[in-house]
Amino acid sequence: MRIDVITLFPGMFDGLRENGVSRVALERGAAELSCYNPRDFTQDNYRTVDDRPYGGGPGMVMMPEPLGRCIDAVSEVNQGPLIYLSPQGERLDQDILGELAALPQFSLLCGRYEGVDERIVASRVDREISIGDYVLSGGELAAMVVIDGVCRLLPDVLGNAESAQQDSFSAGLLDCPHYTRPENYRGMRVPEVLLGGNHAEIARWRLRQSLARTKERRPDLLQRRVLSDDEKELLTALDLEQNDE
Numbered sequence: 001m002r003i004d005v006i007t008l009f010p011g012m013f014d015g016l017r018e019n020g021v022s023r024v025a026l027e028r029g030a031a032e033l034s035c036y037n038p039r040d041f042t043q044d045n046y047r048t049v050d051d052r053p054y055g056g057g058p059g060m061v062m063m064p065e066p067l068g069r070c071i072d073a074v075s076e077v078n079q080g081p082l083i084y085l086s087p088q089g090e091r092l093d094q095d096i097l098g099e100l101a102a103l104p105q106f107s108l109l110c111g112r113y114e115g116v117d118e119r120i121v122a123s124r125v126d127r128e129i130s131i132g133d134y135v136l137s138g139g140e141l142a143a144m145v146v147i148d149g150v151c152r153l154l155p156d157v158l159g160n161a162e163s164a165q166q167d168s169f170s171a172g173l174l175d176c177p178h179y180t181r182p183e184n185y186r187g188m189r190v191p192e193v194l195l196g197g198n199h200a201e202i203a204r205w206r207l208r209q210s211l212a213r214t215k216e217r218r219p220d221l222l223q224r225r226v227l228s229d230d231e232k233e234l235l236t237a238l239d240l241e242q243n244d245e
């Protein structure tokens with residue numbers, strides 16, 4: 001997978017190169033990451049990339065000319081969709097990460113200041129994605145969220161045969177609690193069922209925990225999910241328990 005990032009702060013992406021699952025993906029050649037800086041495509045002595053907004057108001061806007069030339073250069077090496085990170089985009093979720101992970105390439109446009117000139121969005125951007133309803137000072141952290149989420153889905157990156165399957169089993173539910181040694185930590189014990197080695201019973205306990213947490217914390221996720229017979233039965237049992245309290 002080839003990912004090209006357009007950013008005024010390419011140094012921020014060193015964190016992805018040096019750490020964790022993205023570092024593994026890059027080392028293995030499962031992913032390739034390059035940064036392009038619009039400042040390198042300026043033609044004035046000050047290397048200006050921003051200007052004041054037409055109509056007035058606070059802040060600055062990323063100018064179309066250097067950014068457009070930068071996008072021209074990226075489109076020569078990356079034929080995939082150009083994605084603009086912004087709060088105006090569709091909300092990122094695991095389905096979108098799955099779609100992106102299946103692509104051979106895509107590029108990411110990170111805005112600074114108040115954003116990029118709308119004519120760039122209209123003429124060059126294929127998709128606009130938001131990582132949530134809050135305002136960052138730039139698209140870089142949002143782009144890194146996308147890259148991290150995609151890298152862990154790439155084949156051959158982190159024992160993905162198993163964990164991708166695990167993910168798909170539990171897709172749309174919150175995760176169950178996890179425990180490791182010791183059995184007794186400051187008086188808090190690991191649930192007995194996990195120590196027994198009855199794998200069917202453990203799977204059912206984990207599913208029940210996931211359903212209970214999802215019902216309690218994110219009922220919206222249950223609404224849009226098709227439930228299996230097993231899951232319906234566990235949920236009905238949880239409903240009955242709740243009515244007892």
Ligand code: 4HQ
Pocket residue numbers: 085086087110111112113114115116129130131132133134135136137138139140142
């Ligand atoms: N920004 N999800 C403003 C974001 C953001 C988000 C990126 C700040 C774009 C111009 N990006 N710039 N939320 O807050 O993706």
